[in-house]
Amino acid sequence: MKKMIFIVLVFILSINIFAKTNVEKQVEKIREEFTKINSEKNYIVETGGHSGNEVIAEYYKKNGELKKVVVYADATLENYAIQYYFKDDEVFFIYESKNEYKMKDDGTFDKKSLKKTEKRYYFDDGTLIRYIENNKIYNKGNIPKKYEKAA
Secondary structure: OHHHHHHHHHHHHHHHHHHHHHHHHHHHHHHHHHHHHOOOOOOEEEEEEEOOOOOEEEEEOOOOEEEEEEEEEOOOOOOEEEEEEEEEEEEEEEEEEEEEEEEOOOOOEEEEEEEEEEEEEEEEEOEEEEEEEOEEEEEOOOOOOHHHHHO
């Protein structure tokens, strides 16, 4: 009986290791494509948004293909940027950064209260395979549903 339990545990561990290795391989490919897109030059950049609007989007295209979209938003007590990366018209990576501030009693920003949040979403064929928030890593199979829905 103990031998059977040991064999089952080894099998489960090997599946888990294989799954992590597979996710790591996919994440490495995503990082390579991310680096390639950010190192390329001569994009055609179109900007969306209206004067006075606090949300601006930049669309980066090359040879008619959308490669990246960056959305900036600036509000009184927070600002954020979300970068969407595309390959073959499909999102493969999203990077989101957000800064939140508190206001002092005198109406000025309390720079010491700055709270930064970073989120990273990694996709393979439209499926979320890794989610990172402030350096906490969730891989496919243990990503909380609320993060999958947010993606």
